[in-house]
Amino acid sequence: MDEGSAWPRRPPSCPHSRRAGPARHDDGERTTAYRALDPLPCARCTRVINEGDLFSRHALSNLRGKGLGVTPRPLCGRCRPLRLEGDEDEEQHEG
Numbered sequence: 001m002d003e004g005s006a007w008p009r010r011p012p013s014c015p016h017s018r019r020a021g022p023a024r025h026d027d028g029e030r031t032t033a034y035r036a037l038d039p040l041p042c043a044r045c046t047r048v049i050n051e052g053d054l055f056s057r058h059a060l061s062n063l064r065g066k067g068l069g070v071t072p073r074p075l076c077g078r079c080r081p082l083r084l085e086g087d088e089d090e091e092q093h094e095g
Helices: 088-094
Strands: 017-025 030-036 054-059 072-075 082-084
Touching (some): 017 054, 030 082, 054 082
Antiparallel strands (some): 017 030, 017 082, 030 054, 054 072
16 A cells, blocks of 8 residues: 555544543443543533543444544443442442
């Protein structure tokens, strides 16, 4: 392939989150939890996910009619509650 046919690369940027580990939603569905490194808006309610907060990412089709397809977007703990797997303290607080 010649260079002219390659997809344009995104410029390097600082990460906005880091992977926190395996988690479960309140309905038992498995997911991956992320920890915000910067304030992020929730894709569903636009509430700010503060630095250090856990959140999950979900593919939201046609987000607000903007045709964004299935790009994973952050969802806050109010819109999609979750807890890290194996977090004994968290499990005790929920019961």
